[in-house]
Amino acid sequence: MDKNYEKYYVPAQSPWPIVGAFAMFFIAVGAGLTVMQASSGGGGHYVLYAGIAVLLFMLFRWFKNVIEESDQGLYSAQMDRSFRQGMSWFIFSEVMFFMAFFGALFYARMLSVPWLGGAGNNAMTNEVLWPTFEAIWPLVTTPDGGTTQAMGWQGLPLINTLILLTSSVTLHFAHVGMENNKRGPLKVFMALTIVLGVCFLGLQVVEYMHAYQDLGLTLDAGVYGNTFFLLTGFHGMHVTLGTILLLVMLIRILKGHFSPDKHFAFQAAAWYWHFVDVVWLCLFVFVYVL
Template identity: 70%
Template sequence: MTSKPHSYYVPHQSAWPIIGAIGLFLIAFGAGHFVQQLKSGASGGGYILLTGIAVLLFMLVGWFRAVIHESMAGLYSQQMDRSFRQGMSWFIFSEVMFFAAFFGALFYARMFAVPWLGGDANHAMTHAVLWPNFEAIWPLVTTPAGAQTQAMPWTGLPLINTIVLLTSSVTLHFAHVSLEQGKRTPLGLWLGITILLGLGFLFLQVQEYLHAYQEMGLTLTSGIYGNTFFLLTGFHGMHVTLGTVFLLVLLLRVLKGHFTAHSHFAFQAGSWYWHFVDVVWLCLFIFVYVL
């Protein structure tokens, strides 16, 4: 490895950002059409969604490879390392704001919209005009069309998934400690267990969704409760998927002998992201499932 330059490294122009933007656009466009086709019976949205996911994964592989090659070539200075840390910090902050918007929607529905529709002291007319038969209870198991659904209990799969994800934070911490101590074998072992726990979480979430759709009548069309439930858990599942891909890349780098006890910010960034995903799930478990 060559010595690190003292000047700030400016990478060459890259097509990866625009490729990533195209992938995200296809995901958003395809997801919207996929939801609509659930109602209308049309087709095509699912294929667009899968195409977007494939493009995004292609971008991640290519961009990760480029950054890894630059790092292993010794092109990054201490200033570049600080830039990576600041960039990852702001990225996680943006993700916090992303989930805050959805938690805010949940809070607004439960604390404001439901009491208003239920005809509290200040909104009796709203209750009489908009929904005379509405009962101000949460979760809402009756849609405006009169269809009945069920609330997802916090026991069973949600509780198991919570234990699985929190355990993965512990195993990832052990992996990080092993890296700082220069213990390569425990590092790979703990990191591999973390990845398996992440995959297990995703598998159980799919089982939960199947149970919700097939046996509970809980779907995206089940009113505000169904909307917020699937939006929060679905977007979190997407973040777990990306985090698992991130950790898998880190495991491949560990097996190739990358990272040292004093130089491993990529591993640290992956740990930050995974712990953030775990904290979001803990909040989600409390406010969506338990309360």
């Protein structure tokens, strides 16, 4: 038998997936009820919180198992490749999730708004539905007369772009530190990356407040506001998750986990961070600048 093939570790029975399934059930039911009861009030959000709590507990225990197994040397190089490929495909699925919203943005901007303004063979669409409507982007006046203001790119968005780009660089330095077993710079650069991530999120909140209070740019302000908030909102949620991942990695680094040649969890978190960075660049160009 070919000795180059190490034994592939197949874990024994595990309770965590079924706990996670219950968590997902509570989250789905809780989220559904929360949304449905938004106006009437009701206890749905408690179900949601319970689900999230169970999910976090489950993830913590599941990853604990994985880390223990890894420490016992149960994972072969082949296993490592499975993790890497799995994470890559997960990130690909995230890319496709954002594609749906970018698709909506491009469609609204290139097709539906011009058509409502009478472009192509749609002169009568404009004439019959909203004859006073003019197609412009950003869509600050909707066909039914709602008005808003566009978010400029020069102020906070530009600063945020620089912050996120810098954070990718600091994370890269942290990775270099990891590979060269320089734990000091590793910790510093990790902490720096997390701080930058938190700064980004804080400034996003400031920007949202500015949008709501000064610009009248709200979630329901027509398709410009819709695409703006859903794209930046989902991106913000991903940054939040990425920051939490990096924070967990920093805690593990402080506890002495990882070695120069064995640090897949760190690398996965780093890939994820670079991914949200690239999404932001697309956002900055297509949502803010253009």
